[in-house]
Amino acid sequence: MRLNLQIASQVSSVPNAEQMQAWLNKTLRAAGSGDAELTVRVVEEGESQALNCEYRGIDKPTNVLAFPMGDIPGLPGAEDPLLGDLVICGTVVEREALEQSKQVTGHWAHMLIHGTLHLLGYDHLEDADALKMELLEQQVMLDCGYADPYADRDA
DSSP states (O other): OEEEEEEEOOOTTOOOHHHHHHHHHHHHHHTTOOOOEEEEEEEOHHHHHHHHHHHHSOOSOOSEEEEEOTTOOOSTTOSSOEEEEEEEEHHHHHHHHHHTTOOHHHHHHHHHHHHHHHHTTOOOSSHHHHHHHHHHHHHHHHHTTOOOTTGGGGO
16 A cells, blocks of 8 residues: 655644554455555645535535546556545544544544545445445444444434
């Protein structure tokens, strides 16, 4: 797994590249995927909002946006297939963690796991697909030592 990390934000809670790499490796293994290359770009709310508006028609910042490469192979000479890009808004992640009484680092892990599963083709538009994706997210989160991100829904 090759991670290209871009930090375009002043948010202080951004996990380091090694931590992100570990979460991504566990996600790829749990999903049965081979090695991959992806970019994670941590942005401020303005960039997140602009991208969310342009690509999803929603004029507000969001926690994570996933831009999959589809079946496009990696760059010539690259060992890993190009998976895609994740754009994560750090201030939204921090705010959500606070509002949801979640550990900030755990919420970062969840956003990376969730976004990576989107890059791998998982979605949550239909109930059956959502259940499959959420079960995988829960498995990886527990494997990473974090709480079930959906546990509070059942309360």
